[in-house]
Structure formats: C-alpha cells, structure tokens
Amino acid sequence: MSNASNGKAVVNGMLLKGSLSSLRQVSAMVLGLLFASASSSTAGAQPLSKSFTVSPESSGLEVINQIGSIKVTASGSNTGKIMINARQVDGDARVNATQTQEGKVKVEVTGRGTVDFDIYVPLSTRLDLFTYKGAITVANLTGPVRARITTDGNIQFTGLRSSRVEAHSSSGNVVFSGELLPDGEYRLKSFSGSVDVTCPSHADFKLSASSFTGVMDLGGFPMKFDRQTNQLVEAAVGAGRAKVFLWTQEGSIHLRRKP
Amino acid sequence: MECRAVVSSMSDYIDKHEMWLSDIEVREIETHLIACSKCQSIKLELTEVRTAARELPLHTPSRALWARIAKEIEPEVPRSERPTRVERPALSWWARMKSRQFSFTLPQLAGAGALAAALIVFGLFRTSNQDQRDFNIIKAPTALQTALLPGEDTIKAEIERRLSVINGRKMNWDPQVRDDFERHLNKIEESLRYSRQTLQNNPDDRVQQQMVLTLYHEKRQLLEDVERLKW
Numbered sequence: 374m375s376n377a378s379n380g381k382a383v384v385n386g387m388l389l390k391g392s393l394s395s396l397r398q399v400s401a402m403v404l405g406l407l408f409a410s411a412s413s414s415t416a417g418a419q420p421l422s423k424s425f426t427v428s429p430e431s432s433g434l435e436v437i438n439q440i441g442s443i444k445v446t447a448s449g450s451n452t453g454k455i456m457i458n459a460r461q462v463d464g465d466a467r468v469n470a471t472q473t474q475e476g477k478v479k480v481e482v483t484g485r486g487t488v489d490f491d492i493y494v495p496l497s498t499r500l501d502l503f504t505y506k507g508a509i510t511v512a513n514l515t516g517p518v519r520a521r522i523t524t525d526g527n528i529q530f531t532g533l534r535s536s537r538v539e540a541h542s543s544s545g546n547v548v549f550s551g552e553l554l555p556d557g558e559y560r561l562k563s564f565s566g567s568v569d570v571t572c573p574s575h576a577d578f579k580l581s582a583s584s585f586t587g588v589m590d591l592g593g594f595p596m597k598f599d600r601q602t603n604q605l606v607e608a609a610v611g612a613g614r615a616k617v618f619l620w621t622q623e624g625s626i627h628l629r630r631k632p
Numbered sequence: 633m634e635c636r637a638v639v640s641s642m643s644d645y646i647d648k649h650e651m652w653l654s655d656i657e658v659r660e661i662e663t664h665l666i667a668c669s670k671c672q673s674i675k676l677e678l679t680e681v682r683t684a685a686r687e688l689p690l691h692t693p694s695r696a697l698w699a700r701i702a703k704e705i706e707p708e709v710p711r712s713e714r715p716t717r718v719e720r721p722a723l724s725w726w727a728r729m730k731s732r733q734f735s736f737t738l739p740q741l742a743g744a745g746a747l748a749a750a751l752i753v754f755g756l757f758r759t760s761n762q763d764q765r766d767f768n769i770i771k772a773p774t775a776l777q778t779a780l781l782p783g784e785d786t787i788k789a790e791i792e793r794r795l796s797v798i799n800g801r802k803m804n805w806d807p808q809v810r811d812d813f814e815r816h817l818n819k820i821e822e823s824l825r826y827s828r829q830t831l832q833n834n835p836d837d838r839v840q841q842q843m844v845l846t847l848y849h850e851k852r853q854l855l856e857d858v859e860r861l862k863w
C-alpha cells in the first residue's frame with residue numbers, strides 16, 4: 374500500500390538516518406531509509422539495518438529507546454563497525470541513527486511504538502543504553518557501560534570485562550556476570566527487582582550492599598566486614614581493590630562465586 | 633565543538649568521568665574551553681557548585697550561575713509548561729538554600745552528612761500533608777519548617793519543579809506509559825514516606841539517612857528519564 378495513493382501521507386514506518394565517515398557533513402548527509410507499512414499488515418516487523426564505521430579505540434554508542442528491548446553484543450571480529458538492527462514491533466515509532474563529529478553513534482527512537490534493537494559493537498565500545506520499558510542485554514564487552522530502564526525490564530550483563538558498569542532498573546532484575554577489574558567500579562541497582570552478581574573466585578573488591586526489605590545472600594566469598602546490619606553490608610574481599618555497590622529497595626541481593 | 637555540546641558533557645568532564653567521553657571528546661572540550669570564555673566560566677562555576685556541595689552548608693553557588701543554567705535550559709521548555717516558582721520569605725541561609733535548584737551526586741550529599749546532627753537541632757521537621765496524616769504532627773509555619781537531612785529541601789524543590797513540568801505534559805502521553813510512570817512514582821513515594829518516618833524516630837541512624845537520600849535520588853532519576861524522552 375502506498376502512502377501517497379490514498380492522499381494521506383501517513384508515515385507508518387521508521388526513518389533511519391545515518392552518516393558515513395565524512396563526518397564534517399553529518400547534518401547534510403542524511404542517508405534516509407523510509408518505508409511505509411500499512412497498519413493491517415505485518416510489514417512493520419521487518420528489521421532495518423544500518424552500520425557505522427568507528428575507530429575501535431574511541432567507539433561510543435548511545436541508545437535512547439522508548440518501549441522495547443536493547444541487545445548489544447561485542448565482538449573482536451568486527452573491530453571497525455557498529456551494526457544496528459532495529460525491529461519495529463508495533464506503533465509508528467521512528468529511529469534516528471546519527472554519528473557525531475567525534476565519531477560517537479547516537480540512536481534515538483521518537484514517536485510512539487515498540488522497537489527492539491539488536492546491535493553489534495567493537496569490544497571496547499563505551500555504551501550508554503536507555504529504555505523506558507523493556508529488557509537490556511549486554512554480552513562480552515570490555516568498554517564502560519551504563520544501562521538504565523525507567524520502569525519494567527531486566528538488565529543482563531554476561532561475560533563483561535569492563536572497568537565501569539552502571540545499571541539501574543525500577544522493577545526488573547539486574548544480573549551481572551563477569552570480571553571485577555582491580556580499578557573497576559560497579560554500581561548495580563534495582564528498586565523492586567533482585568540484584569545478582571557472579572564473579573570469579575579470585576575477585577578482589579570492596580562491597581557495599583543494601584536492601585531495604587529483601588534478603589541478602591553474600592555467600593561464597595570470605596569477607597572482612599566493616600559494617601553489617603539487616604539492611605546494609607560493607608565489607609572487603611581480599612585487598613578491596615574494585616568497588617562494588619549493590620542496591621535494591623524491595624528485592625534481594627545475591628553475590629555468587631563462579632564455580 | 634559547539635557550546636551546547638560542551639555544556640552537556642561538562643558534568644562528566646568535571647567529575648573526571650572520562651569513560652563517558654572519548655579521548656577525542658576530552659581534547660575537543662579542552663580546545664573549546666581555551667577559546668570560549670562563556671563555557672570557561674560555566675566550567676568554573678560548576679566546579680564551584682561541586683565544591684560548595686561538599687562543604688554544605690558553608691557556601692552556596694552564586695545566583696548568577698543558576699540564572700545562566702536556567703537560561704540554557706528554559707528555551708527548550710515551552711513557556712506554557714514552565715513551572716511558576718513560588719517565592720517564600722527568606723529567613724536564613726537555609727531558607728535561601730531551598731529556593732536554589734541544583735543537583736548533587738549522592739556522595740556529595742553524603743559528604744555533608746556530618747552536619748546532619750547540627751541541622752537537626754533546628755528541629756522543626758518539614759513534612760508533607762501525607763506525613764502529617766501519618767505522624768499527626770502539629771503544622772508549623774511553612775518558613776520555619778526544615779528538613780530531616782541537609783540538602784533535603786534542595787532536592788525536594790528540584791523534584792517539585794521537574795514534577796510540575798511533567799504533570800503539565802502527562803495528559804498527552806500514552807495511557808499505558810502514564811500508568812507505568814505513576815505506579816513507579818507512587819512506589820517510590822510510599823517507600824520514602826516509610827523511610828522518613830523510620831529516620832524521624834531515629835535521626836542519627838546513618839543507614840536510614842542514606843536510604844532516604846537514595847530514594848530521593850531514585851525519584852529524581854525517574855523524572856530525569858522522562859525528560860530525556862522529550863514526551
């Protein structure tokens with residue numbers, strides 16, 4: 374169905390804007406992909422893809438979604454590229470993807486609708502991920518990551534080797550598995566979900582864990598306690614090199630040693 | 633690099649949160665700061681706010697800074713949606729502080745914690761109507777009411793300002809999105825009331841102080857998120 378033929382220019386699709394490597398012309402070079410889908414058809418489920426050339430050492434990605442999930446996988450094989458796949462689930466949201474002069478890629482959803490992202494990035498990419506509602510998944514990254522879900526959705530980090538991790542969900546679980554690097558800082562928070570951390574037995578960190586009404590299970594690691602109440606535990610594992618901050622208002626906290 | 637981009641990265645830059653900025657961005661910011669006196673003085677004054685927050689309540693940032701930040705922000709908010717600021721009679725530095733609107737990171741607020749005990753001597757607990765129903769406290773004149781924690785009134789004022797902007801827009805949101813927002817806001821407010829009550833019974837409990845501050849932070853973050861979505 375054509376938008377123009379019925380006299381009504383209804384844009385029921387997604388617009389993906391991007392720039393190529395000639396960075397100076399970002400605003401001028403709008404590489405537009407515009408397609409329409411009748412609301413009665415399933416054409417909206419067709420994914421859109423766009424890739425950006427980045428330099429692996431300064432690669433950065435910011436995603437601002439509204440409703441829908443964000444899945445980011447880091448790999449060593451596609452070192453110079455950020456590859457974005459966006460799938461419109463419902464509604465008539467638009468996806469804008471642009472690259473700043475500094476090389477950072479910014480993806481933003483506007484309008485109303487659900488969009489799921491499946492993104493591939495170089496290992497050391499700096500990530501800033503945001504969705505109002507929906508899950509966030511990050512795998513195998515070594516760059517810093519910040520992930521935030523305003524309302525409902527789980528955050529899952531697997532195989533991370535990042536020195537800075539910040540995650541927050543209002544009512545969803547935050548699950549981390551990965552290394553705690555000696556100078557690293559890890560802040561994992563959920564209002565009503567649980568916070569679950571799994572790290573290797575050689576991990577060396579200072580822990581601050583607080584849960585207002587939930588259970589705290591910190592088993593597996595021998596600790597020196599600085600403070601220990603029902604709601605707050607401050608302790609060191611080993612020399613206390615990494616900083617780990619876990620918080621949940623209503624959920625439980627689990628700290629596990631990787632078998 | 634444009635001033636707007638420099639200003640939006642300034643907070644990360646000053647806090648040395650360089651992981652959110654690439655080396656190239658840091659260099660671009662530094663180059664820009666050398667050339668642009670406007671951004672240079674914003675940087676200086678933001679640094680001053682950070683220092684002032686750490687030394688609360690000894691210093692307050694200059695009114696000029698807030699005016700400048702407000703000038704940066706307000707053109708992005710339609711005039712009809714701007715909050716009207718209610719001026720209260722300024723009795724003391726503390727009352728004057730209430731009318732300031734700037735944000736703190738949690739460690740900065742916690743750093744001011746040592747002053748909590750001294751401030752609680754001022755002792756007239758500022759409570760919302762809901763709190764009064766809960767605790768049956770006799771209402772003191774507004775100007776004399778004070779917070780349980782240093783910085784509490786400031787963060788409350790900031791939250792109220794943001795909330796009034798959002799309340800003006802909320803009617804245009806998707807009903808499901810609005811329900812989700814209100815459900816989360818209510819949950820935080822309920823916990824906050826409960827935590828404040830616990831703290832009121834035991835004002836020196838540092839764990840409770842931290843819990844209350846964390847919940848304020850949580851509430852502010854919820855509002856910041858919605859602003860980020862530009863709904």
Ligand SMILES: [Zn+2]
Nearest residue numbers: 635668670671
């Ligand atoms: Zn400037």
